[in-house]
Amino acid sequence: MQQAIDSIMVPTQGQGLYEVTRSLLVFVAGSQLSTGLVTAYVRHTSCSLLIQENADPDVRTDLRGFFRRLVPEGMDWLTHTTEGPDDMPAHIKAALTQTSIGIPVSSGRPVLGTWQGLYLFEHRAQPHRRELVFHIIGE
Amino acid sequence: MQQAIDSIMVPTQGQGLYEVTRSLLVFVAGSQLSTGLVTAYVRHTSCSLLIQENADPDVRTDLRGFFRRLVPEGMDWLTHTTEGPDDMPAHIKAALTQTSIGIPVSSGRPVLGTWQGLYLFEHRAQPHRRELVFHIIGE
Amino acid sequence: MQQAIDSIMVPTQGQGLYEVTRSLLVFVAGSQLSTGLVTAYVRHTSCSLLIQENADPDVRTDLRGFFRRLVPEGMDWLTHTTEGPDDMPAHIKAALTQTSIGIPVSSGRPVLGTWQGLYLFEHRAQPHRRELVFHIIGE
Numbered sequence: 001m002q003q004a005i006d007s008i009m010v011p012t013q014g015q016g017l018y019e020v021t022r023s024l025l026v027f028v029a030g031s032q033l034s035t036g037l038v039t040a041y042v043r044h045t046s047c048s049l050l051i052q053e054n055a056d057p058d059v060r061t062d063l064r065g066f067f068r069r070l071v072p073e074g075m076d077w078l079t080h081t082t083e084g085p086d087d088m089p090a091h092i093k094a095a096l097t098q099t100s101i102g103i104p105v106s107s108g109r110p111v112l113g114t115w116q117g118l119y120l121f122e123h124r125a126q127p128h129r130r131e132l133v134f135h136i137i138g139e
Numbered sequence: 140m141q142q143a144i145d146s147i148m149v150p151t152q153g154q155g156l157y158e159v160t161r162s163l164l165v166f167v168a169g170s171q172l173s174t175g176l177v178t179a180y181v182r183h184t185s186c187s188l189l190i191q192e193n194a195d196p197d198v199r200t201d202l203r204g205f206f207r208r209l210v211p212e213g214m215d216w217l218t219h220t221t222e223g224p225d226d227m228p229a230h231i232k233a234a235l236t237q238t239s240i241g242i243p244v245s246s247g248r249p250v251l252g253t254w255q256g257l258y259l260f261e262h263r264a265q266p267h268r269r270e271l272v273f274h275i276i277g278e
Numbered sequence: 279m280q281q282a283i284d285s286i287m288v289p290t291q292g293q294g295l296y297e298v299t300r301s302l303l304v305f306v307a308g309s310q311l312s313t314g315l316v317t318a319y320v321r322h323t324s325c326s327l328l329i330q331e332n333a334d335p336d337v338r339t340d341l342r343g344f345f346r347r348l349v350p351e352g353m354d355w356l357t358h359t360t361e362g363p364d365d366m367p368a369h370i371k372a373a374l375t376q377t378s379i380g381i382p383v384s385s386g387r388p389v390l391g392t393w394q395g396l397y398l399f400e401h402r403a404q405p406h407r408r409e410l411v412f413h414i415i416g417e
Contacts, residue, residue, distance in 0.1 A: 001140040001141075001142075001276075001279040003279075003313060003314065003416060003417070005313055005382055005384055007389075035142060035144055036142065036274075036276070037176070037178055037274055037276060037315070039315055039380050039382055041380070041381055041382050041389060043389060043390070043391030043392075043394065044391055044393075044394070045329065045330055045331040045337075045391070045393055045394055050234050051184065051233075051238040051239070052184055052230065052233075052234065053184040053230055056219055056221075058218040058219035059184075059219045059227065059230055061218055061219075062217050062218055062219050062227050062230070062231070063230065063231060063234055065216060065217075066210070066214075066231050069216075070209075070348075071344070075344075077343060077347075078340050078343075079336040079339055079340055080334055080336035080337045080339070080340050082334075088337065088340050091330065091331055091337055091340070091341065092340070092341060092344050094329075094330075095328050095330065095341055095375060096235055096374055096375075097234060097235070098237070098376070099329040099379065099394075100329070100379050100380045100381060101238065101239050102178050102180070102239045102241050102380050103180055103239060104144055104178055104180050104272050104273075104274035106144055106272075111146075111180060111182060111272045112182070113182030113183055113184070113270070114182075115183075115184055116182065116183070116184055116238075131391070133382050133384075133389050134382075135314075135315055135382035135383075137276060137279075137314070137315060137415060137416070138142060138276070139142070140279040140280075140281075140415075174281060174283055175281065175413075175415070176315070176317055176413055176415060189373050190323065190372075190377040190378070191323055191369065191372075191373065192323045192369055195358055195360075197357040197358035198323075198358045198366065198369050200357055200358075201356050201357055201358050201366050201369070201370070202369065202370060202373055204355060204356075205349070205353075205370045208355075209348075235374055236373060236374075237376070240377065240378050241317050241319070241378045241380050242319055242378060243283055243317055243319050243411050243412075243413035244413075245283055245411075250285075250319060250321060250411050251321070252321030252322055252323070252409070253321075254322075254323055255321065255322070255323055255377075276415060277281060277415070278281070
């Protein structure tokens with residue numbers, strides 16, 4: 001049994017879903033492990049991770065639209081407001097999605113379904129560099 | 140240290156929670172591992188996974204009811220509409236729940252609490268066959 | 279490759295976020311593993327887990343406020359009501375957050391970001407004792 005760990009930086013340009021599936025596949029292939037468990041983990045609390053459909057880009061547009069409506073800026077009861085109107089909504093959107101996702105690996109590939117991709121979901125309006133850690137264990 | 144991986148097909152008959160706890164227990168028992176980590180992963184983006192109460196079936200009814208109200212069909216701002224009125228709401232409900240759940244294993248059993256069961260949460264109205272991957276690593 | 283498993287009891291005094299980062303760090307340090315994957319798992323369906331900002335306590339206040347507004351008590355269509363007005367909302371809040379979180383470990387520490395902490399999110403009003411299981415595998 002062996003393991004590997006690495007991190008990548010993902011530059012973001014405002015709110016929305018950024019696909020990182022290719023980076024995940026490269027990491028898993030580089031580990032040369034055939035069967036195991038790969039974990040993606042994002043080291044921030046104002047962006048998050050999602051497995052979502054990679055076929056129609058409209059899905060990503062609508063996901064962003066739903067979360068913007070569910071957690072709008074300007075909720076007047078918020079108390080954490082010093083970091084900008086998009087900061088506390090960003091934390092809430094992160095709480096509603098995932099910080100960490102584990103995916104089994106078989107035949108040297110994560111067992112993503114045909115239409116599944118791994119996405120970084122950026123919740124802040126300004127550009128950021130987001131650190132994503134990949135870990136794999138297996139043989 | 141050893142591992143095992145397998146997948147099951149779960150037939151669904153419309154929206155709601157389908158318990159898969161027994162399949163999880165059978166997989167863990169079959170691995171003959173005593174201590175470790177088991178991961179359940181669903182290879183689709185219009186259904187998802189949940190750990191929920193397995194005592195009162197009303198809990199499942201109400202969960203389905205809440206998500207149907209939170210993410211109703213017919214939101215007129217959606218752009219991804221070609222796959223039916225329940226498709227984009229299904230992706231959103233999947234984003235709000237989980238695609239992957241890891242559960243520690245002790246004494247040969249996942250450490251589910253007394254009232255916890257593992258559920259596939261189907262978000263589409265039509266019947267589907269859903270693929271669920273189980274992976275365990277331990278000794 | 280080695281592993282360790284342990285559980286802690288977290289006393290809660292009503293709804294809100296209770297930080298358990300220190301317990302996680304103590305568990306990982308005690309395992310003496312340098313690289314691996316640590317999993318936190320909560321054995322209940324009316325509380326949950328979150329990675330959230332550990333800097334400004336207002337973030338926790340606002341998270342609690344958002345979830346109370348998103349899933350209010352007194353939704354008159356609920357059917358699971360025998361365990362109190364906060365019980366079914368608690369299950370829904372748990373479904374919207376996490377029961378299990380995996381975090382890679384590097385240099386003997388979980389790779390939490392600078393501002394990230396691990397929290398138990400209590401959704402019931404009455405005091406409870408919550409069991410949290412930690413598992414680590416690595417070397």
